[in-house]
Amino acid sequence: xxxxxxxxxxxxxxxMVVFFMVSGRAQGLLLPRPLWPSLLRAGLAQTxxxxxxxxxRQRTTAGNGAILLATAPLLTAGxxxxxGRERLDGRQWSGLVLGFIGVGFVVQSSGVRVTWSQLGGxxxxxxxxxxxxxxxxxxxxxxxxxxxxxxxxxxxxxxALCCTPLALVEVRDYTWxxxxxxxxxxxxxxxxxxxxxxxxxxxxxxxxxxxxxxxxYVYLEPVSAVVIAAAVLGESLRPSQxxxxxxxxxxxxxxxxx
Numbered sequence: 492x493x494x495x496x497x498x499x500x501x502x503x504x505x506x507m508v509v510f511f512m513v514s515g516r517a518q519g520l521l522l523p524r525p526l527w528p529s530l531l532r533a534g535l536a537q538t539x540x541x542x543x544x545x546x547x548r549q550r551t552t553a554g555n556g557a558i559l560l561a562t563a564p565l566l567t568a569g570x571x572x573x574x575g576r577e578r579l580d581g582r583q584w585s586g587l588v589l590g591f592i593g594v595g596f597v598v599q600s601s602g603v604r605v606t607w608s609q610l611g612g613x614x615x616x617x618x619x620x621x622x623x624x625x626x627x628x629x630x631x632x633x634x635x636x637x638x639x640x641x642x643x644x645x646x647x648x649x650x651a652l653c654c655t656p657l658a659l660v661e662v663r664d665y666t667w668x669x670x671x672x673x674x675x676x677x678x679x680x681x682x683x684x685x686x687x688x689x690x691x692x693x694x695x696x697x698x699x700x701x702x703x704x705x706x707x708y709v710y711l712e713p714v715s716a717v718v719i720a721a722a723v724l725g726e727s728l729r730p731s732q733x734x735x736x737x738x739x740x741x742x743x744x745x746x747x748x749x
Contacts, residue, residue, distance in 0.1 A: 500658035505682035510644025534649020536626035543619035550612025559616035590742025596735025
């Protein structure tokens, strides 16, 4: 296995390279100066999300982290409402709350509990949700100007620069010969499918649908994992999880309605 920080750092570097390979060298290396402030905000949000995510996962359970990360749509909607950027009607607010409750049912049924020893990790996971909400709010305009691939690739550049001082010593001193081929495969998969493809699609959705419409689908991530595990791996699906999944789907439908 790789250390979590080194894995995250190398994944960011590999994703950055892939983004610029896809975008084309001539276009990828040119960035108008007026876009630098927007890029800095998006890059810092991406950096904070990645670092807070791994820090939270090391200090709390996966279930707690999944529930707290699912607060991102509520945080986004709340910020949009407070700043007056978007107005949500009662049905959309109901959908956001119902979807979050559904995620809670799905994950809590797996035996999640809150303990004082995990409280710090829970707080980090909640901060990671806030960082993801921030990233989702600032990446849309950048995608509209640069395109999905270039905009996301440049945020990876900022994230790589920010993470280098933190990860350099660990990367330099780690015994890389001990890393299995399976771990390297996981790194490549996480950088290409899990980061390049997922974030490119996410950025495009933010630009086309807006943050509120896109963020609601965050609820489907933990629910889909449980449903797929039941359908493909034969894992048992508890009645409360089935109810939670249904509530989540209904919440997404209500929250994404116009």
